[in-house]
Amino acid sequence: MGGGNVKEPLRLGRILYTNVWPVYHYFDPSSLSFPATTRVELPAVLNRLLLEGELDMSPVSSFAYGTAADQFMLLPNLSVSADGPVKSILCFSKKPFAEAIQGRIALTNTSATSINLLKIIAEKAYGAKPEYVTCEPDLEQMLEHADAALLIGDHAIRADWSNAAYTVTDLGAEWKNWTGKSMTFAVWTVSKQAAARHPDRIGELAAALAASKRRGLEDLTPVARQAQAELGGELAYWLGYFENLNYDLTAERLDGLELYFRYAREMGLLPQEAGIEIWTDNTEIRVNE
Numbered sequence: 001m002g003g004g005n006v007k008e009p010l011r012l013g014r015i016l017y018t019n020v021w022p023v024y025h026y027f028d029p030s031s032l033s034f035p036a037t038t039r040v041e042l043p044a045v046l047n048r049l050l051l052e053g054e055l056d057m058s059p060v061s062s063f064a065y066g067t068a069a070d071q072f073m074l075l076p077n078l079s080v081s082a083d084g085p086v087k088s089i090l091c092f093s094k095k096p097f098a099e100a101i102q103g104r105i106a107l108t109n110t111s112a113t114s115i116n117l118l119k120i121i122a123e124k125a126y127g128a129k130p131e132y133v134t135c136e137p138d139l140e141q142m143l144e145h146a147d148a149a150l151l152i153g154d155h156a157i158r159a160d161w162s163n164a165a166y167t168v169t170d171l172g173a174e175w176k177n178w179t180g181k182s183m184t185f186a187v188w189t190v191s192k193q194a195a196a197r198h199p200d201r202i203g204e205l206a207a208a209l210a211a212s213k214r215r216g217l218e219d220l221t222p223v224a225r226q227a228q229a230e231l232g233g234e235l236a237y238w239l240g241y242f243e244n245l246n247y248d249l250t251a252e253r254l255d256g257l258e259l260y261f262r263y264a265r266e267m268g269l270l271p272q273e274a275g276i277e278i279w280t281d282n283t284e285i286r287v288n289e
């Protein structure tokens with residue numbers, strides 16, 4: 001028997017961006033056998049809420065997990081990853097990328113993984129020493145004061161649709177060209193405390209998300225139609241966008257993520273080694289109360 005108060009809701013987070021929709025399209029928290037609340041927020045907000053103990057399980061920036069990996073575990077086979085271009089982690093510049101990143105870079109305040117990925121690429125791959133400023137995700141304002149601007153998620157997609165004049169650099173593609181590896185931007189992260197208190201709930205939740213993802217990926221058309229209805233664009237764009245993303249957490253994904261963590265550690269962006277721990281049904285010692 002799992003411990004914990006049965007009336008106490010499980011506090012879930014969900015990323016506001018479209019990129020997670022294939023995982024959630026057939027997920028209905030009200031059909032879980034236990035009460036659950038959901039906060040839908042930008043990644044940077046979810047990162048803070050999870051790290052502060054305000055959420056029990058949420059997809060968060062993989063960088064945020066890396067900052068406190070000892071207190072959290074990852075739900076199996078879930079991520080937002082790309083093996084090459086990602087299409088929504090985009091650096092916009094007026095000059096070619098290699099030149100623009102020598103100057104001042106405006107970083108979206110909605111991200112943690114991608115802003116550090118850009119620092120790693122700029123400094124380690126290009127030997128640049130840029131100046132960074134953190135900004136609201138508004139491309140025109142960002143480029144008023146900077147040589148390059150990084151946007152993620154729907155902010156990047158919308159900016160890409162309406163700003164043909166800029167050089168657009170896809171950081172998933174940059175990472176792949178440089179390292180040969182995939183990049184994992186977000187991971188479904190559960191606090192060890194919640195996993196110990198409610199192992200049965202976490203198991204049921206992981207199964208429900210896995211089932212929703214399986215159905216969502218089986219036929220992406222309903223997901224793409226909803227994205228088109230809510231955000232505009234072509235159906236073919238959204239189908240291509242979702243088909244291109246990876247939602248698994250295989251050995252190949254972990255390999256790419258571990259290299260990212262290693263580089264972040266080497267640059268002093270991460271305070272400590274981040275060992276990756278995956279939740280399984282029997283990870284936790286179950287406390288009988």
Ligand SMILES: C=C(O[C@@H]1C=C(C(=O)O)C=C[C@H]1O)C(=O)O
Pocket residue numbers: 015017019043060061062080086088089110111112113114115152153154185186
């Ligand atoms: C692919 C994406 O992945 C994301 C990037 C994140 C980050 O940079 O911290 C966090 C969550 C994901 O939404 C995207 O937002 O475009």
